[in-house]
Amino acid sequence: MRNTLYHRLHFRSCVFLLVLGSLVYGNHLQNPFQFDTVAYIINQHRLDNINEQLNINYLLEDFFHRSLLQISIAFNAHLDGFRTFSYHLINLLLHLINSLLVYFITCRIWCYFRSMDCQSTETEKRFVALFTAILFLLHPIQTESVVYIMSRSEVFAGTFYLSAFLLFQVYLAKGRPVKTGFKVLVLFIISIAFILGFSVKQTVITLPLMLLLYFLFGQEPESSSIRWLNKWKWKIGFIVLVGIILLFYKLLTDESFLIGPSSAGEDIGRLNYMLTQPSVIVYYYVKLLVFPINLNIDPDILLVTEWWSWKFITALMGIAGLIYFSCRVKEKLLLLYFIFWFLIVLSPSSSIITLGDLAAEHRTYLASYSFYAAVAFCVYKVPHLVYSAHPKKSRNIALAVSIFISVIFSVLTIQRNKIWASEVSLWADTLKKSPQKVRPVINLAQAYTKVGTFDLAVEYYEKALILNPNVFATNYNLGNLYLERGREEDGLRLLQTAALIRPKTPEVHGLLGEIYLQRKQIELAEFHLKRAVEIKPDYALAMRNLGIIYYFHLEKPEEAAVYFSRALSIDPNQKEADNIQILIKQIRKPIKK
Numbered sequence: 022m023r024n025t026l027y028h029r030l031h032f033r034s035c036v037f038l039l040v041l042g043s044l045v046y047g048n049h050l051q052n053p054f055q056f057d058t059v060a061y062i063i064n065q066h067r068l069d070n071i072n073e074q075l076n077i078n079y080l081l082e083d084f085f086h087r088s089l090l091q092i093s094i095a096f097n098a099h100l101d102g103f104r105t106f107s108y109h110l111i112n113l114l115l116h117l118i119n120s121l122l123v124y125f126i127t128c129r130i131w132c133y134f135r136s137m138d139c140q141s142t143e144t145e146k147r148f149v150a151l152f153t154a155i156l157f158l159l160h161p162i163q164t165e166s167v168v169y170i171m172s173r174s175e176v177f178a179g180t181f182y183l184s185a186f187l188l189f190q191v192y193l194a195k196g197r198p199v200k201t202g203f204k205v206l207v208l209f210i211i212s213i214a215f216i217l218g219f220s221v222k223q224t225v226i227t228l229p230l231m232l233l234l235y236f237l238f239g240q241e242p243e244s245s246s247i248r249w250l251n252k253w254k255w256k257i258g259f260i261v262l263v264g265i266i267l268l269f270y271k272l273l274t275d276e277s278f279l280i281g282p283s284s285a286g287e288d289i290g291r292l293n294y295m296l297t298q299p300s301v302i303v304y305y306y307v308k309l310l311v312f313p314i315n316l317n318i319d320p321d322i323l324l325v326t327e328w329w330s331w332k333f334i335t336a337l338m339g340i341a342g343l344i345y346f347s348c349r350v351k352e353k354l355l356l357l358y359f360i361f362w363f364l365i366v367l368s369p370s371s372s373i374i375t376l377g378d379l380a381a382e383h384r385t386y387l388a389s390y391s392f393y394a395a396v397a398f399c400v401y402k403v404p405h406l407v408y409s410a411h412p413k414k415s416r417n418i419a420l421a422v423s424i425f426i427s428v429i430f431s432v433l434t435i436q437r438n439k440i441w442a443s444e445v446s447l448w449a450d451t452l453k454k455s456p457q458k459v460r461p462v463i464n465l466a467q468a469y470t471k472v473g474t475f476d477l478a479v480e481y482y483e484k485a486l487i488l489n490p491n492v493f494a495t496n497y498n499l500g501n502l503y504l505e506r507g508r509e510e511d512g513l514r515l516l517q518t519a520a521l522i523r524p525k526t527p528e529v530h531g532l533l534g535e536i537y538l539q540r541k542q543i544e545l546a547e548f549h550l551k552r553a554v555e556i557k558p559d560y561a562l563a564m565r566n567l568g569i570i571y572y573f574h575l576e577k578p579e580e581a582a583v584y585f586s587r588a589l590s591i592d593p594n595q596k597e598a599d600n601i602q603i604l605i606k607q608i609r610k611p612i613k614k
Contacts, residue, residue: 115180550570
């Protein structure tokens with residue numbers, strides 16, 4: 022009877038989480054592709070042949086390039102083409118599954134650590150577990166991971182991470198006799214989950230360390246594991262210290278170490294990135310977790326370049342102070358583990374790997390679990406400590422606070438989802454919060470271009486040009502708009518600048534060649550068109566324009582026929598394909614005689 026009630030309560034909690042999450046996130050399922058999702062999905066040539074990706078060979082061959090993530094995208098494209106509903110639905114389903122995993126993980130973690138009172142009631146355990154899962158599900162900072170389609174990498178990797186963690190908890194479960202074969206099977210499944218998660222996003226690399234810490238934190242002081250650790254702690258510490266010193270020496274003397282050549286390493290610098298991340302964690306991520314307002318897809322973070330910067334020093338002091346405080350309380354192992362969870366899970370993107378963006382909200386998706394668990398614990402525990410003589414009153418206070426927070430988070434999340442409803446609304450919101458960054462200005466201009474509001478597009482591109490005149494997209498896109506509006510000289514000047522900024526972009530050379538061809542500047546037209554086809558041999562339009570140059574201007578019909586033929590073989594349905602065929606026949610007819 023008790024087991025039946027126990028399972029029924031879990032079932033009700035799961036249903037509640039699924040319904041709640043569906044209601045709060047239901048307003049984003051028709052949102053369009055946003056940000057770099059367009060490049061990764063709509064302009065992804067690999068998706069032209071989906072079947073090449075929906076097989077085991079692709080998973081293995083591109084394993085270290087997030088092959089399983091790409092397979093999930095290809096699966097969406099196979100199901101629903103480029104309609105966004107199914108992409109958003111998969112993201113939401115994964116997020117709902119993760120909230121259930123968080124619920125069961127929190128249920129199990131509660132009495133694992135020996136420093137806690139394991140006589141805590143089932144009511145306390147269920148309250149903390151359910152409220153933790155609700156916070157994980159509804160916190161507005163999670164919207165970027167759920168609503169932004171390419172942040173599926175965070176959510177999908179999180180599914181494997183949390184699944185493996187829950188299985189490890191089952192493996193360590195005490196009180197029930199478990200056969201060795203079952204334990205071996207569980208360890209095997211954990212390994213598979215880790216491997217598959219790694220093929221979604223390499224941030225799951227922290228999983229083994231979190232499992233090891235979980236095991237050690239739950240051991241008795243006299244256990245063989247702790248005794249062995251105490252015996253060898255100095256040697257282990259020395260080896261770890263030497264390893265850290267060698268690692269940092271290599272990191273600081275070789276910008277490409279671990280990441281290869283990257284623009285982020287050149288523009289930001291690894292040392293500057295590492296100096297900036299403590300303040301990002303404390304003054305951006307933690308601030309948003311506590312006060313989830315002013316969420317921003319492109320935050321303007323001040324780069325820290327000096328060791329003595331107050332932001333760097335105070336952030337480190339804050340982290341150290343929190344660890345010290347946790348060591349002084351009764352539930353120290355639990356709180357310390359939550360702190361380590363947050364810092365370690367966040368570490369791949371907030372430590373030694375230099376990324377192009379100093380901060381991104383989706384990076385906190387999995388790391389923030391420990392924050393939610395700590396908040397849920399405090400919401401339950403504080404009223405019970407204050408009103409220890411009135412348990413009913415303390416329970417009511419905890420319930421009221423949890424409902425209030427849940428309602429606030431639901432409203433904020435729904436509002437944030439609405440901002441993602443269009444590119445114009447998203448980037449207009451971003452520009453308000455990051456007015457000095459050039460990317461929001463450019464993306465807002467692109468958004469206005471797509472909806473046909475060209476005057477505003479030109480206005481924002483011109484603003485972007487003032488902020489930074491050396492951005493390819495600004496020069497190229499504004500140059501195109503100027504040409505369409507009859508400002509040929511201004512457009513040509515910007516396109517020439519774009520070609521200097523990114524000389525290996527075939528489209529800019531192709532467009533310059535077309536402009537010079539129209540202006541009868543044949544040498545310049547030939548130069549740029551040949552450069553375009555050197556970079557991109559399957560550039561049909563550039564091939565056709567070279568054919569026009571050689572046939573009509575240079576009077577070399579045989580070479581013109583070669584270019585025309587290549588253009589047709591690349592794109593047989595191109596504009597004026599029939600006329601090109603006629604020209605080719607006319608050129609080759611006398612040759613046959």
